[in-house]
Every structure is written in structure tokens, then in C-alpha cells.
Amino acid sequence: MALWPRPFPVSLKLDSALSAVTHVNTSHSDGYPRFLRRCFTEATDGPWTYIIWMVALTAVALVGANAWALQVRDGMVHTNMSDHVSWGLYIANFTFCVGLAAGGVMMVIPAYLYDDDDMHGLVIIGESVAIAAIVMSTLSVVVDLGRPDRFWHMIPGIGKFNWPMSMLTWDILVLNGYLLINLHIVGYLLYMRYLGLRPNPKWYVPFVMLSIVWAISIHTVTAFLYCGLGGRPFWNTALLAPRFLASAFVSGPAFIILALRVMRLSTKFHFPPQPARTLIQIIRVAMCANLLMLFSELFTLFYTGGGHAAAAQHLFFGSHGSYGLVPWIWTAMVLNIVGAILFFLPAALERGWLRIVACVMCIVGIWIEKGMGLIIPAFIPSTLHEVVEYSPSLVEWKITAGIWAFGLLLLSAMLKLIAAVFTSPSESGGIPE
Amino acid sequence: MSQDSPLLPILNNEPTDRRGALKAVGATLGMAAWATAMQPLVEWSEDLNVDEFLQKHYRELTADQKVAVFKRLEEDTKRDYGADVSISDPQPMPGVQYGYALNLSVCTGCRKCSEACHIENNHDRATNNSYIRVFEMEKGGIDFEKGDATYDHPVPQPDKYYMPVQCQQCENAPCVTACPIEATWQEPDGIVVVDYNWCIGCRYCEAACPYHARRFNWEAPTIPAEEVNPDQGYLSNRIRPQGVMEKCTFCLHRTREGRMPACLEACPTGARVFGNVLDPDSEIRWVIENKRTFVLKEELGTKPRFFYFFDK
Numbered sequence: 001m002a003l004w005p006r007p008f009p010v011s012l013k014l015d016s017a018l019s020a021v022t023h024v025n026t027s028h029s030d031g032y033p034r035f036l037r038r039c040f041t042e043a044t045d046g047p048w049t050y051i052i053w054m055v056a057l058t059a060v061a062l063v064g065a066n067a068w069a070l071q072v073r074d075g076m077v078h079t080n081m082s083d084h085v086s087w088g089l090y091i092a093n094f095t096f097c098v099g100l101a102a103g104g105v106m107m108v109i110p111a112y113l114y115d116d117d118d119m120h121g122l123v124i125i126g127e128s129v130a131i132a133a134i135v136m137s138t139l140s141v142v143v144d145l146g147r148p149d150r151f152w153h154m155i156p157g158i159g160k161f162n163w164p165m166s167m168l169t170w171d172i173l174v175l176n177g178y179l180l181i182n183l184h185i186v187g188y189l190l191y192m193r194y195l196g197l198r199p200n201p202k203w204y205v206p207f208v209m210l211s212i213v214w215a216i217s218i219h220t221v222t223a224f225l226y227c228g229l230g231g232r233p234f235w236n237t238a239l240l241a242p243r244f245l246a247s248a249f250v251s252g253p254a255f256i257i258l259a260l261r262v263m264r265l266s267t268k269f270h271f272p273p274q275p276a277r278t279l280i281q282i283i284r285v286a287m288c289a290n291l292l293m294l295f296s297e298l299f300t301l302f303y304t305g306g307g308h309a310a311a312a313q314h315l316f317f318g319s320h321g322s323y324g325l326v327p328w329i330w331t332a333m334v335l336n337i338v339g340a341i342l343f344f345l346p347a348a349l350e351r352g353w354l355r356i357v358a359c360v361m362c363i364v365g366i367w368i369e370k371g372m373g374l375i376i377p378a379f380i381p382s383t384l385h386e387v388v389e390y391s392p393s394l395v396e397w398k399i400t401a402g403i404w405a406f407g408l409l410l411l412s413a414m415l416k417l418i419a420a421v422f423t424s425p426s427e428s429g430g431i432p433e
Numbered sequence: 434m435s436q437d438s439p440l441l442p443i444l445n446n447e448p449t450d451r452r453g454a455l456k457a458v459g460a461t462l463g464m465a466a467w468a469t470a471m472q473p474l475v476e477w478s479e480d481l482n483v484d485e486f487l488q489k490h491y492r493e494l495t496a497d498q499k500v501a502v503f504k505r506l507e508e509d510t511k512r513d514y515g516a517d518v519s520i521s522d523p524q525p526m527p528g529v530q531y532g533y534a535l536n537l538s539v540c541t542g543c544r545k546c547s548e549a550c551h552i553e554n555n556h557d558r559a560t561n562n563s564y565i566r567v568f569e570m571e572k573g574g575i576d577f578e579k580g581d582a583t584y585d586h587p588v589p590q591p592d593k594y595y596m597p598v599q600c601q602q603c604e605n606a607p608c609v610t611a612c613p614i615e616a617t618w619q620e621p622d623g624i625v626v627v628d629y630n631w632c633i634g635c636r637y638c639e640a641a642c643p644y645h646a647r648r649f650n651w652e653a654p655t656i657p658a659e660e661v662n663p664d665q666g667y668l669s670n671r672i673r674p675q676g677v678m679e680k681c682t683f684c685l686h687r688t689r690e691g692r693m694p695a696c697l698e699a700c701p702t703g704a705r706v707f708g709n710v711l712d713p714d715s716e717i718r719w720v721i722e723n724k725r726t727f728v729l730k731e732e733l734g735t736k737p738r739f740f741y742f743f744d745k
Binding site for chain 1: 452456459463466467469470471472473474476477478481486490566568576577578580582598607610611612613614615616631632633634635636637639640641642643644645647648649650651652653674675676677730733734735
């Protein structure tokens with residue numbers, strides 16, 4: 001089932017109101033806001049299971065919002081971060097979410113490289129995952145700010161923007177740019193479908209191309225954020241950006257496979273089996289590359305030894321009587337390696353529980369590897385070799401859970417809209433008036 | 434539910450309307466929950482004022498605006514800490530580049546410098562914060578991995594030497610490069626400063642610093658009124674707000690007026706040498722020219738203005 005660029009199926013029935021929109025040829029300045037309003041109606045309605053799911057996510061998001069409000073009022077003393085470990089769970093989660101955002105789109109590269117028609121249909125799913133992930137990564141940075149009230153200092157032209165010197169300014173630019181590009185693509189494709197028109201490739205293909213390049217840039221810039229710091233030997237490696245990209249090629253497609261499964265179970269919008277198989281193939285290659293680079297990194301550190309290996313030593317085996325990070329990294333190693341093996345089993349190419357388990361293992365494994373296994377170790381030992389342990393506080397967990405709940409809330413709504421718009425009205429009613 | 438005596442008339446309509454009503458109830462509950470969740474933020478925002486919110490970057494403030502800002506900060510300090518303080522803004526002196534040197538042969542690790550810094554710079558009393566950490570080091574190398582900054586015994590120990598570390602005021606400062614909003618910069622006399630009213634608290638500079646020289650205000654500092662040092666500089670030792678970075682400024686409110694840094698004055702062994710490296714007759718210049726000095730982590734190319742040397 002190729003969704004485009006093939007012609008739009010004329011059999012798709014539109015309710016009278018929708019046809020009216022196209023027939024009277026109302027301007028898009030009226031039509032698009034109306035479309036967004038109906039999207040909102042559609043996203044806030046549905047079967048009870050959907051309502052319960054969304055209410056539960058809202059509740060978790062509110063718990064997170066409350067924890068954040070407390071943190072802003074009383075100070076970041078509510079976190080377990082310190083001057084020794086000055087970045088924690090938030091930046092760890094940020095790093096993973098940027099990878100997820102990049103991976104959601106990078107996986108469409110094969111669609112264009114090999115002219116794989118079936119993969120084109122996945123573009124909108126990948127872009128939706130990217131939108132949710134980019135919102136999550138932005139929120140993860142916002143909650144890490146000591147003074148969110150001064151956000152306007154970061155706005156170019158109004159505040160003071162230390163561009164091009166500060167890598168963080170690059171990150172602000174590429175992340176926001178990426179969000180806009182993907183909002184445009186998803187919004188345009190859905191709007192056209194909703195109007196019953198065939199999307200004009202002129203209005204989205206260049207943007208898809210741009211978003212692919214941009215996807216690579218967001219994760220590269222995020223890696224540069226860390227690897228450019230000479231004072232942190234654990235990050236100061238040229239392999240960081242390639243490793244980020246390789247793991248993004250795993251987490252993104254794995255997340256999309258999960259999203260497809262959920263859609264298949266809960267909506268009438270079904271994808272053919274082939275795109276998911278292609279995704280599995282991508283994951284196989286990317287996971288091997290990721291593990292190879294990780295191994296290469298570890299060899300360099302441990303064989304050389306000395307001060308540069310101190311962080312890796314602490315991470316994998318503990319040091320100075322502290323072992324806080326050891327369980328994290330070995331959990332990640334087991335999840336990643338077993339997950340990779342599961343992906344290589346022939347059964348992973350078929351629909352079933354195996355690939356779902358493998359996806360979850362790799363997503364969790366990479367989340368730890370990118371976070372507790374990459375951000376935190378750079379601070380332990382500190383730049384003056386002091387060992388101060390870190391484990392996230394309850395407030396940090398609440399806020400992070402809240403961010404995830406909000407991201408999943410957005411993603412659920414987007415997937416529901418996609419399903420509604422892409423399934424024939426005769427089956428599910430499309431987007432109701 | 435009977436048509437004649439509706440309990441809730443709104444639920445008595447068509448099913449779609451009932452759904453709409455439920456949605457409305459849900460939305461109302463949601464908004465109420467949101468308001469409750471955000472209550473701490475409301476309390477917090479009551480302490481903010483518009484002038485503070487809109488305050489421009491230090492380097493864009495006019496002389497009049499500076500006067501107003503300093504006055505406001507003095508009033509805030511009076512209100513929040515009960516202390517009468519005066520906030521000054523001494524400017525870098527032309528022809529001055531500061532340098533600092535520390536004689537490791539005579540340092541005994543007494544931590545008087547840390548303590549003086551704590552008092553001078555209005556540090557948080559609860560955390561006993563200071564810009565200076567003193568490491569007890571093993572003789573035979575300069576290996577921080579074998580160092581210990583948390584020692585708690587009489588000093589000096591015979592088999593150890595002591596190494597105080599504070600901001601190195603790098604000429605090529607990684608923290609300045611890292612800052613996304615130019616909230617930290619290098620002054621013409623070489624001191625790296627922070628505009629505490631501009632910093633957003635992202636802590637990228639703290640990650641970038643190779644010397645653990647930067648500190649974050651995890652909460653608003655607590656200081657009893659009688660312990661507040663009233664002689665304050667806007668860019669140096671005024672009481673920092675919650676949620677921003679802070680760092681050693683070589684006590685610029687003192688040094689730019691010809692006095693010595695608090696840590697130097699407190700040192701009982703004379704291990705510390707401070708002065709203008711551009712002045713050929715200064716003591717710091719003599720030390721740099723005549724002692725075999727070294728800098729920390731020279732290989733990183735940060736070009737510290739803080740030198741260490743052994744005397745014997």
C-alpha cells in the first residue's frame with residue numbers, strides 16, 4: 001500500500017461538509033484553521049480505551065508539571081545533581097530524545113535511496129515520532145534550566161545569541177528548525193488528505209529531503225555539544241557523533257515498529273508487512289555498527305588506561321568504593337546485545353512478539369547507554385578526579401515521566417489523526433464534522 | 434434518567450451532546466488539575482518583578498540604568514536578607530592584566546583561603562561553598578586521582594603537599610565559548626565574569642570547565658544578615674540569585690581598587706602572589722620570570738592566568 005506519490009484513491013468518500021470545502025474553494029487561511037479545529041475534536045474523542053489512555057497520560061504529565069513547578073520555585077536543589085555532576089537525568093533523556101527524533105526521519109533515507117514505494121507511507125509516521133521526540137527533547141532542556149523565566153535571552157535578535165561559537169546555540173537552531181520542518185510536512189500531508197486532494201510533491205518532497213539532512217544534523221550537533229569539551233575526556237572523542245547516529249538508526253525505527261503495532265491493534269489503518277521488515281534490516285545493520293563503535297571506544301580507553309580511562313573504569317567496574325553506575329551500564333549492555341541477537345533471528349522479520357520484545361530491549365538499552373551510560377560518566381570522576389555519585393531524585397523521575405507522558409500524548413493524538421484521515425470515511429468516518 | 438425530572442439537564446439530550454458535556458466536564462477538571470499542579474509556579478512568580486524580567490545584558494546597560502539596577506538589587510537584599518549593602522561596579526583598569534601564582538612548597542593546606550573566599554563572596558552558609566578547593570596531594574606527582582579535597586585531619590601531613598584550585602581565569606576560556614547567551618565573558622583585565630541577572634542556568638559552562646571552577650546556585654543562598662559582606666560588586670560578590678552560575682572573579686571589587694584578593698590576604702604562609710603581569714616591577718611578574726612555574730592541564734590549551742610553582 002503506497003500512500004503517495006500514487007494518485008489519491010477516488011473511492012474515498014468524503015462527507016458533504018468536507019466536499020464543500022473543496023468545492024467552494026475556500027481559501028486555505030480559513031480551511032487550515034478549521035482543519036486544525038477538527039483535528040483537535042478528533043484527538044479528544046474516541047473509544048473508551050483511547051480516552052482512558054489519554055487521561056492517564058495527562059495525569060502523569062500533570063504530576064511532572066507539578067514537580068517542575070516545585071523545582072522552579074524552590075530551586076534545583078530538588079534534584080540530586082551537584083556541582084560535581086551538574087547534568088543528570090534531564091540531559092540524559094534529552095540526548096536520547098534527540099536520537100529518537102533523528103532516527104524517526106533518517107529511516108526514510110532507504111525509501112528515497114532505493115525508491116522503495118512502500119516505505120514512503122512510513123514517512124508520516126516517522127515525522128510524527130520526530131515531532132513528539134523533538135518536543136520531549138526541548139522540554140528536557142527547559143526543565144534543566146535554572147531560570148526558565150529568562151528564556152527570552154536565548155531568542156536570536158532579542159536576547160544575546162552566542163552564535164556561532166557556542167554549540168548550544170547551534171542545537172537551539174537545528175532543533176527548532178527541525179520541529180518546524182516536520183510540523184509542515186505532517187500538517188501538509190494530513191491537510192491534503194483531509195481535503196481529498198493528492199499532495200503536491202512540490203510542497204513536501206523537498207521538505208522531506210531537507211528534514212533527512214536536518215535529522216542527521218540535529219544528532220551530530222548534539223554530539224558536538226559534548227565531544228567538543230576538552231575538559232571531559234570521556235566525551236572528547238570523534239566517535240561520539242557516528243555512535244549517536246548509529247544508535248538513532250536503531251531507536252527511531254524500533255519506536256516506529258512499536259507505533260505501527262499499536263496502530264494495527266487499535267485502528268483500521270494498517271500498513272503492509274514490508275516496510276516493517278525494511279526497518280528491521282536497518283536496525284540489524286545499525287545496531288552492529290553501534291556495538292562495533294562502542295567496542296572500539298572501550299578498547300581504546302581500557303587498553304590505553306591512565307586518566308582517560310577513569311570514567312569508563314568507574315562506569316563499568318566502579319572505583320573508589322562507588323558502584324552507582326555499574327548496574328545501569330551492564331543492564332544496557334545485556335539489553336542491547338540480546339536485543340541485537342533477537343533482531344537477527346529470522347522470526348524477527350515476521351509479525352509477532354519477538355520483534356516487539358527486541359524493539360523494547362533496544363530502546364531501553366539505548367536510553368540507558370545514551371543517558372546514564374554516557375552523560376553521567378563524564379562527570380564521575382569530576383574534572384579534578386573527585387568521585388561524587390549521582391542517582392536521579394524523585395522530582396527528576398517525575399518530571400522525566402511527565403515529559404514522556406506528554407510526548408506520548410502528542411504521538412497518540414497524531415497517530416489517531418493519521419489513522420482517521422487515511423482510512424476511508426465509510427469505514428471509520430474520517431475526521432468528523 | 435427520566436425525561437420529566439432530569440437530574441442534570443445537560444445529560445438529558447442526545448448522546449452526542451452527552452458526550453460533549455462529558456468532554457466539557459473533563460476539560461474543566463483538566464484545567465483545575467493544571468491550575469493546582471502549577472500553583473508553586475504562581476507563588477514563585479509573585480516574587481518576580483517586571484524590571485528584573487526585562488533587564489538588559491550588563492554590557493548594554495546605560496549608566497542611568499545601572500544606577501537603577503544596583504538600587505533595586507540593594508533594596509532586594511535588604512528585603513530578602515535584612516542587610517544594608519552597597520553594590521559597586523569597578524571597571525577594569527587600563528594597562529592591567531591580572532595574574533596569580535601559588536607557591537606549593539609553602540602551602541600547608543590550612544584552607545584559610547577557602548574560608549576567606551566563603552565569607553568575602555557571600556557564599557551560601559548551608560553548603561559551606563567556596564570558589565577554592567584545596568587538594569591534599571601525594572608527593573611524587575601531580576595526580577588529582579590520588580588527591581583528596583575532603584581531608585579532615587591536622588595539616589600539613591609529612592608525606593603530602595597541598596594544592597588549592599580555583600578559577601584559572603583562562604585566556605582561552607572554554608566556559609565563555611560554551612555559554613549560549615554571552616552571560617559570561619572575559620573582561621579586558623583577564624577576569625572571566627558572569628552577569629548573574631542574565632544567566633539562564635543551563636550549566637553548559639560548568640560542563641565545559643576543566644578545573645571545576647564554576648558553581649551553580651541550586652537554591653537561593655542563605656546568609657544571616659550580620660554575616661553578609663556589604664561591600665559588593667555587581668559582577669563579583671553580590672548575593673547571587675537562585676538558579677544561576679557563579680565563579681571566582683579574583684575579587685574584582687577589591688583588586689580593581691588596588692587591594693588584594695581575600696584569599697591572598699587570608700593566607701598565613703604567603704604562598705599566594707597576585708598582581709599585574711604587565712607591570713615589570715610587580716611580584717607576580719618576578720615569579721613568572723624567575724620561578725619554574727607551571728599551569729594546570731596545559732595540554733588543553735586554555736592558557737590559565739593562574740600559575741603554580743615549587744620553591745625548593
